Amino acid sequence: MTKILIMGATSAIAQATARIFAAQGASLYLIARDPQKLADVAADLKIRGAKNVFSRTLNARELDQYRQVVEDAATQLAGLDAALVAHGTLSDQQACEQSIDRLVDEFTTNALSVMALCTELANYFSAQKHGTIAAISSVAGDRGRKSNYVYASSKAAINCFLSGMGQRLSKSGVKVVVVKPGFVISPMTAAFKKSALWATPTAIAPVVAQAMIRGTPVVYVPWFWRPIMLIIRAIPERLFRRLSF
Amino acid sequence: MTLKLSWGNRPRQAQRVTTLTSRHEGIPTESSLLPFGNGRSYGDVCLNEHGVLLATRNLDHFINFDPKIGVLECEAGILLSEITKHTLPHGWFLPVTPGTAFITLGGAIANDIHGKNHHRAGCFGAHVLSFELHRSNGEWFCCSPSEHADLFTATIGGLGLTGLITTASIQLRQVQGPWLTGSSHRFANLQGFFDLSSVADESNEYTVAWVDCCAAGRRLGRGVFMLANHTHGDGSITARTPLRLPFTPPISLINRYSVKLFNEVYYRRRSAEKSVARWHYQEFFYPLDRLLEWNKVYGPAGFFQYQCVIPEQDAARHLKEMLGRVAATSSASFLAVLKKLGSIRSVGLLSFARPGITLAMDFPNHGSRTLALLDSLDAITREAGGAVYPAKDARMSSESFQQYYPAWREFSGFIDPNFSSSFWRRVTENIKK
Ligand SMILES: Cc1cc2nc3c(=O)[nH]c(=O)nc-3n(C[C@H](O)[C@H](O)[C@H](O)COP(=O)(O)OP(=O)(O)OC[C@H]3O[C@@H](n4cnc5c(N)ncnc54)[C@H](O)[C@@H]3O)c2cc1C
Ligand SMILES: NC(=O)c1ccc[n+]([C@@H]2O[C@H](COP(=O)([O-])OP(=O)(O)OC[C@H]3O[C@@H](n4cnc5c(N)ncnc54)[C@H](OP(=O)(O)O)[C@@H]3O)[C@@H](O)[C@H]2O)c1
Numbered sequence: 001m002t003k004i005l006i007m008g009a010t011s012a013i014a015q016a017t018a019r020i021f022a023a024q025g026a027s028l029y030l031i032a033r034d035p036q037k038l039a040d041v042a043a044d045l046k047i048r049g050a051k052n053v054f055s056r057t058l059n060a061r062e063l064d065q066y067r068q069v070v071e072d073a074a075t076q077l078a079g080l081d082a083a084l085v086a087h088g089t090l091s092d093q094q095a096c097e098q099s100i101d102r103l104v105d106e107f108t109t110n111a112l113s114v115m116a117l118c119t120e121l122a123n124y125f126s127a128q129k130h131g132t133i134a135a136i137s138s139v140a141g142d143r144g145r146k147s148n149y150v151y152a153s154s155k156a157a158i159n160c161f162l163s164g165m166g167q168r169l170s171k172s173g174v175k176v177v178v179v180k181p182g183f184v185i186s187p188m189t190a191a192f193k194k195s196a197l198w199a200t201p202t203a204i205a206p207v208v209a210q211a212m213i214r215g216t217p218v219v220y221v222p223w224f225w226r227p228i229m230l231i232i233r234a235i236p237e238r239l240f241r242r243l244s245f
Numbered sequence: 246m247t248l249k250l251s252w253g254n255r256p257r258q259a260q261r262v263t264t265l266t267s268r269h270e271g272i273p274t275e276s277s278l279l280p281f282g283n284g285r286s287y288g289d290v291c292l293n294e295h296g297v298l299l300a301t302r303n304l305d306h307f308i309n310f311d312p313k314i315g316v317l318e319c320e321a322g323i324l325l326s327e328i329t330k331h332t333l334p335h336g337w338f339l340p341v342t343p344g345t346a347f348i349t350l351g352g353a354i355a356n357d358i359h360g361k362n363h364h365r366a367g368c369f370g371a372h373v374l375s376f377e378l379h380r381s382n383g384e385w386f387c388c389s390p391s392e393h394a395d396l397f398t399a400t401i402g403g404l405g406l407t408g409l410i411t412t413a414s415i416q417l418r419q420v421q422g423p424w425l426t427g428s429s430h431r432f433a434n435l436q437g438f439f440d441l442s443s444v445a446d447e448s449n450e451y452t453v454a455w456v457d458c459c460a461a462g463r464r465l466g467r468g469v470f471m472l473a474n475h476t477h478g479d480g481s482i483t484a485r486t487p488l489r490l491p492f493t494p495p496i497s498l499i500n501r502y503s504v505k506l507f508n509e510v511y512y513r514r515r516s517a518e519k520s521v522a523r524w525h526y527q528e529f530f531y532p533l534d535r536l537l538e539w540n541k542v543y544g545p546a547g548f549f550q551y552q553c554v555i556p557e558q559d560a561a562r563h564l565k566e567m568l569g570r571v572a573a574t575s576s577a578s579f580l581a582v583l584k585k586l587g588s589i590r591s592v593g594l595l596s597f598a599r600p601g602i603t604l605a606m607d608f609p610n611h612g613s614r615t616l617a618l619l620d621s622l623d624a625i626t627r628e629a630g631g632a633v634y635p636a637k638d639a640r641m642s643s644e645s646f647q648q649y650y651p652a653w654r655e656f657s658g659f660i661d662p663n664f665s666s667s668f669w670r671r672v673t674e675n676i677k678k
Contacts, residue, residue: 012303036269040306047307048331187266187303 001132001213002051003077005029005070007117008060008087010037012186013136015044016205017084017212022050029073029080030055032087052077060087060113061105070120082132082212083121085114090188091151103150110154115161118176122165125174134177134212135162139220141180142229145245166217175215179208182225249298252540253287253639254547255610258294258667268304268320268411272379273297279666280405282352283324285345287550288639289667290356290404296665299409301351308412312337315417316374321351321410326534329526337417338475338526340372344582346531351410356636357402357596359603361451361473361530364587366418368598370401371589376413381663385411390592399659402593404635406660406669420475423526425451427473429519431512435466435565442585445472451529454583457508458606459501461572465565468583469517473529489537497544497609504577533580543609550637551619552605553626554586560602563629567622571606576615578606594652594659597634605637616640635668646672 004021008014009030018028022045030045032038035057042055054076058065074080091106114135125131140148141155159178166176183189183198204221211219220226235243246259262281263273272278277296284291292298301322309318312335317328325339326346332338341353341360348358357370366372375389378400388397400407427449432438438454445452449472456468511517533539540548555563564583571578582605591598608615623645626633632649633641647653653673660669 037267040268040308043308044306047310187264190264190266 001026001082003027003029003079003081005031005073005077005080005083005121007031007083007085008136009041009055010034011086011088011136012188012201013181013184013204013208014084014086015041016201017086017208018045018050019048020205020209022046022048025049025051027052027077028054029077031058031069033057033059061108063108063113063116066117066120069117070124074124080124080128080131083117083134084208084212085117085133085135087113088136088138088188091148091154093148093150096150106150107154107157110151111157111161114158118158118162118165122169122174126169126172130173132175132177132212132215133162133165134179134208136179136181136208137162139180139182139225139229143232143240147245163217175217177211177216178218179211180218180220180225180229182220182222182228246295249281249284249292251284251286251288251291251639253549253610254540254543254545255549256289256292256294256639256667258289258292260293260295261297262300263297264300264303265322265409266303268306268377271383272299272381272409274381274663276663277665278381278409278661278663280321280351280355280409282322282349282355283347285348285352286356287637288635289671290635290638291352292667293665294667301349301409304411307331309414310335315419316414317417318412318414319350320412321354321376322349324349325353332417333420333423333526336419336421338420340416340418341366341369342530344531345534346527347534350413350415351405354401354410354413355403355405356634357591357593357598358636359586359598361453361584363589363598364446364452364585365450367587367589368402368591368593368596370592370596372416372418373401373592374414374416376400377411378408379411380408380661396659398592399594399656402591402596403656403659404595404666404668406664406666408661408664421477422475424476424478425473425524425526425529426476427451427471427522427524429472429517429522430470431467431517432470433467434464435561435568438466438468438470438583439561441470445470446585446587450474452584455511456568456581456583456604457512458568458571458578458581459505459508460512461569465572466568466583467512468581469512471522471529473522473524476523487535487537490539490541493541494544497546497548498542499548499577499579499607499609501575501577504579507579508577543607546610546612548610549608549615549619549639550605551608551622552603552634552637553622553631554597554599554601554603554634555626555629555631556599556601557585559629563625563631564602564604567604567625570618570621570625574614574618576608576611576618578608581606594656595635595650597632597636599632601631603634605634635672638668641672643672643675 010032042053096103138155140152279293281298304320304322307319315337357368379385451473454470588600
């Protein structure tokens with residue numbers, strides 16, 4: 001895996017994963033919205049061993065840019081092997097309950113933009129008959145809860161979307177990887193109280209990188225979220241409605 | 246408020262933690278701030294009870310590295326272990342390194358740390374070319390020996406009190422690879438250490454001695470002296486996978502019997518006497534990093550470290566008295582280190598390292614018994630005109646501190662008005678418990 005596009009490259013999880021690929025000498029095409037943070041990350045990854053680093057500022061909501069972005073990445077890197085889509089926002093649930101604009105914004109950032117970029121990537125990779133598309137979803141997407149169902153359903157949307165896309169691409173040698181982190185200590189979750197269930201980006205990054213290399217369809221990080229979510233998904237809806245977690 | 250601990254697992258103090266995420270964001274405007282690196286200081290220099298700790302570990306980006314001249318610029322929250330991982334393949338190593346690689350660049354500057362090459366290289370601060378210092382009023386300064394030189398010297402060894410270091414530029418040291426070669430020698434008593442040190446320091450870059458604090462009488466101060474120099478040779482430069490102590494044992498595993506046994510074995514083992522030894526740099530510099538969180542072996546009560554420096558003149562007499570006192574108590578120390586510090590002047594106003602012999606010892610926390618022992622050691626250090634290292638301290642009195650660091654008043658003028666630490670309040674507010 002030597003030529004990789006990373007969307008949301010300033011994300012803590014994306015950076016930790018990118019450092020692993022950098023240390024292996026990969027060439028990277030980084031996309032993020034904040035030019036200063038992006039420049040910091042680019043310089044860092046270069047010193048950490050990346051062969052070439054290109055960067056591009058983009059707000060994820062600029063859906064009409066993705067075709068050109070993928071083309072540019074493939075031109076700059078002289079090819080493309082894999083992509084990691086990591087951007088996201090932890091939606092303010094209550095604000096979304098009061099404002100349709102907020103709701104649409106959140107869905108645009110967390111779901112539509114991911115679908116748009118992955119669509120362009122799918123077309124590019126299926127034409128060249130190889131490639132890996134990885135997107136960071138969340139365990140939250142496995143079941144809607146009252147505290148965060150806007151965020152959760154945007155992640156559920158990409159899970160379903162990528163599952164279908166993975167099926168579509170399986171014959172053309174393109175791998176689609178859905179990464180489902182549990183609680184991860186990052187700027188997104190800075191305000192949360194932490195417990196033993198929380199993992200660091202550095203701890204989960206090797207698993208994410210490994211899943212990309214192997215083309216694992218769905219990976220829970222850390223692994224223990226898989227049985228936890230299995231149980232949570234198994235709760236009958238009638239009972240689930242009365243629970244309050 | 247959360248409990249945040251330093252390496253000695255004591256004091257146990259509640260404070261708020263604010264995680265910094267970008268060096269461009271400036272620092273919060275709340276009151277009583279203190280930067281927190283990786284918490285490898287043993288006591289309370291990195292704690293700020295009831296205040297706010299600015300967690301710096303996410304400021305871990307490399308900014309610039311010139312492999313031709315070995316100048317590295319990076320953010321202050323990066324670990325020294327990360328630095329070597331990326332610069333060693335280009336033939337560059339840390340100019341000064343402590344006994345663990347798990348400390349941040351900011352922490353290395355703020356305690357103006359020293360290493361086994363102090364007699365050659367001085368302290369870490371001597372290799373800092375410049376850094377960026379952010380103050381709570383929104384100002385920031387680029388400090389170097391020629392720019393804002395007063396803030397430069399106050400911040401090196403400045404215990405995090407002069408502001409937040411966001412980035413720093415350091416001069417690395419050229420090496421031929423990850424290997425060191427040298428030798429290892431038993432010495433039968435304290436005089437043996439002085440004899441070896443006076444010869445070895447002249448022709449070797451790294452020298453250090455482990456000393457058996459349980460030995461008394463004729464054997465007082467016996468130990469193992471190690472000397473080493475960088476050498477060429479290929480081999481893996483990647484990190485070994487460390488082990489981790491999985492839980493805190495309910496009581497300290499370190500007691501009189503386990504320490505006596507360990508020390509006897511360590512002194513007698515065959516490899517203690519080796520005319521030619523070869524070490525991987527991690528094995529030589531960071532033997533304890535193999536066991537992550539080894540500090541837990543001391544149990545929930547935690548432990549103290551005592552590190553002092555005694556001026557060379559009369560050092561033998563004072564150190565004999567100290568070691569005698571330690572050997573006579575049951576508060577045995579198993580990690581005891583002796584090293585001669587050289588005459589290169591430390592840059593920092595409050596730097597610990599000064600010419601003399603430094604002795605460092607760990608003690609399980611047995612409450613007032615341990616505190617009384619450490620106070621009696623302080624009496625010796627004071628009489629000798631030495632000093633105790635704040636990075637390792639959780640208990641020295643304000644009187645002692647003010648005698649060891651007469652520049653503390655001058656230093657106070659450089660403190661950021663919104664910054665403070667548990668340590669600083671303890672040693673300057675003259676409160677007697
Ligand atoms: C096993 C072991 C061996 C050691 N060996 C040695 C040795 O050989 N020589 C030696 O000198 N020391 C040694 N030490 C002590 C250690 O090197 C110092 O305590 C070091 O400062 C710890 O760095 P840290 O990043 O963990 O910082 P912390 O302990 O978290 O903080 C240390 C100080 O630095 C300040 N600080 C941290 N980051 C910043 C920043 N960005 N800007 C401004 N101030 C900041 C803090 O406020 C605090 O005052 C050893 C410690 C251990 C655990
Ligand atoms: N942390 C967790 O507990 C957790 C759990 C499950 C899943 N996840 C998912 O993991 C992914 C990475 O999150 P993280 O934990 O690494 O948090 P993070 O560091 O806060 O990363 C979020 C990233 O998304 C970017 N972003 C947000 N909106 C954007 C927009 N409109 N355009 C472009 N970029 C935008 C942010 O850019 P800026 O840097 O410019 O703000 C930031 O880089 C996200 O998809 C998140 O949903 C996280």
